[in-house]
Amino acid sequence: MSFTPSSHGTxxxxxxxxxxxxxYRGMGVAITSIIENNPKRRFIFHVFAFTVTAEDRDRLRALEEKHGQRIEVHQLDTGALDAFRRFPCFSQHSLGTFIRLLIPEGLRGVTDRVLYLDADLLCFGDISDLLQTDLGDCIAAAVTDEQSTTVSTQVPALGLKHGQYFNAGVMLIDIERWVAADVSDIALKALSMRELxxxxxxxxxxxxxxxxxxVDAKWNYRYHLVDYLDRGETRLNVGPSFALMHFTGPVKPWHDWCLHEVRCMFLELQSRSPWAGMPLDAPRTARELKLFSRFLMRQNRIVESISWHCRYLRARLRQKRKSA
Structure with a gap:
């Protein structure tokens, strides 16, 4: 993709x-938030995907031209996963599940280090300190999963010898060490051979x-919107400072049924991106309809809640008829 060279650092x-x-929309707004909060940095953003539409490419091109930052699209070949298709659990996962496992190999020879980010996060500050992290002999830097229940269950379930468990939504990766340790191959085999x-x-x-x-939790501050909406909370409720906020769980800021102020924050950022004017995603699945109805009830919007619960019931009935 063409781009206008940035005047930032070399x-x-x-x-x-x-x-x-x-x-793609979430990623585009995430990129916008990173650029706006790190104006003195020059970035090369790498987008890895199995499918890329012409519309996606056009918007990404407009984004790089607007900011003078480079965006490289890497369209993956599904053949890269052929060696793992014979394993019993491979078919249980969508192709998207495998993408981040393939990224370091795809950037070998391009850069020594890469910051991997999930697309469902927003940047609210300078990320310089994270980028300068001394990895020592480690392969990657990441944030521990702060939920004690996850650590207590997954460490023994996975047989982790060092007793720690990290969230993979933000990872600063040493590419050569990753490749030398066959991390991608080991992870792909683990994902394909057993239920995780x-x-x-x-x-x-x-x-x-x-x-x-x-590293510090501010580099991957998880904000599980369902937890707050289930309590009827609509304001951003944060404790310590944070730079990267990661919206984990089924509710995202670009969902119309996200009845939280982060939706407005997201829309403000989106308005300054090539996705400006794109309507938020409406609830479609039975699960989404049920959540929306529940969130409305928590906010005492009873009539609306009942209406959406009826839509949920109809969706469930259609599901049962299809499976019959």
């Missing part, structure tokens, strides 16, 4: 995303056990 920072069809509760994240914890430098 050493670009490489940031990679792995996306499927539903996450958290899919590729579990697989990466297996492959990187003892080789992760743990």
């Amino acid at each position: 050493n670009p920072v490489h940031i990679a995303f792995g996306v499927d069809a539903g996450y 509760r958290f899919a590729d994240q579990d697989a990466l914890n297996i492959a990187l056990d003892g080789r992760v430098r743990y």
Whole structure:
């Protein structure tokens, strides 16, 4: 893709995303937030995907031209996964599950380090300190999963010898060490050969056990919107400072049924991106309809809640008829 050279520093920072069809908008707004909060940095953003539409490419081209930052699209070949299709659990996962496991190999020879980010996060500050993290002998830097229940269940379930478990939504990766340790291959085999509760994240914890430098939670501050909306809370409720906020769980800021102020924050950022004017995603699945109805009830919007619950019931009935 063409781009206008940036006037920022001479050493670009490489940031990679792995996306499927539903996450291009989220990624584009995430990139916008990174650029706006790090105006003195020159970036090269790498987008890894199995499918890329012409519309996606046009918007990404407009984004790089607007900011004078480079965006490289890497369209993956599904043949890269052929060696793992014979394993029993391979078919249980969508192709998108495998993308981030393929990124370091795809950037070998392009850069020594890459910051991998999930597409469902927003940047609210300077990320310089994260980029300068000394990895020592480790392969990657990441943030521990702050939920004690996850750590207490996944460490023994996965047989992690070092007793730690990280969230894979933000990873600063030493590419050569990753490749030398066959991290991708080990993770792909783990993901394909056994049932894993958290899919590729579990697989990466297996492959990187003892080789992760743990960094401050502000670099991957998880905000599980369902938890807050289930309590009827609509305002951003944060404790310590944060730079990267990661919206985990089924509710995202670009969902119209996200009845939280982060939706407005997202829309403000989106308005300054090539996705400006794109309507938010409406609830479609039975699960989404049920959640929306529940959130409305928590906010005492009873009539609306009942209406959406009826839509949920109709969706469930259609599902049962199809499976019959």
